[in-house]
Amino acid sequence: MKNLNRTMIAIVSILTATACSSRLDTTEDKAALDRITKTTIQAFNQGNIEEYVALIADDAVYMPPNTGALVGKDVIRDWYNGVQSHNQFDIDIITENTELHGELAFQRVVWKGTITSKQGGEPFHHNAMCLNVLSKQADGTWKIWKSIWNRNREEADSGD
Template sequence: MTEYSKSLEKYIMQWIVYLTALQMAACTAEPAQNIEEDIEAITNMSKARAEAFNNSNAPEIAAHFTEDAVLMAPGKEAGIGKEAVQAYYQSIFDVYVPELSSHYEEVEVSGDMAYGRGFAEVTLIPREGGAPIVSTSKYLNILKRQSDGSWKTTHDVWNGNEP
């Protein structure tokens, strides 16, 4: 075998090893993330939370939060965990009939984490009578993809727009 033949054989073998490794890597690579589907799922989860709010359903709202979620309502200590989330909303529903209109203005996804920035208008009608309370706010949710592929809120913080 000539020197050229040996060199050519070595070169071909290197390419075979390289192409085999490349093919194996392609087979084990995770599927590409579909950001549009993630944004749609996050937006739908937010709409479900708003619907639960409008139905005075504190347990359903809490179901959209992680076990260790942080709720940062204006003028309140941070509430930690689903139970704190449920208790916060139940305290509102015990006193008021709620009407909420909200939407995300921006959603960004990076891997299994995301955030949604939005606007909300809330009307609280006292159950015992009296003038409704109307407020608008800006909010930020941090979300995490769960092992089943769903999205849940890990942090929810907002503040009012009124002085």
């Protein structure tokens, strides 16, 4: 019985130590995720696609509205180059929720701002919601692994 009690105490101690250390990692991980979010939108607004693409996983999958899935970093880079060649962006990003589950993080964000055609015309007000899944890499960094987005209802209803 004494051995069982000692074993239980050891297990509880290990679990408690592990839980405490993961809380510290959670704080650091959330800060890293916030930096990635801010860096991606800055790079996107500046048209710096290479800086943006450096933050996504090699096997990333993006699912933009009204188009097929974009599979892989090179395909995503090509798609964004096309989008950037026709438009100028001034978008803010608001993180509404971040959840960590082991080596995966789930972020729900809102994008608000304007998109202006480089061909001229009035700026388009953009209001979209996005769900990103980020994966922790072997080196401890986080990368965007999956992303899906759509316009928010108010924008979709306006006919824009």
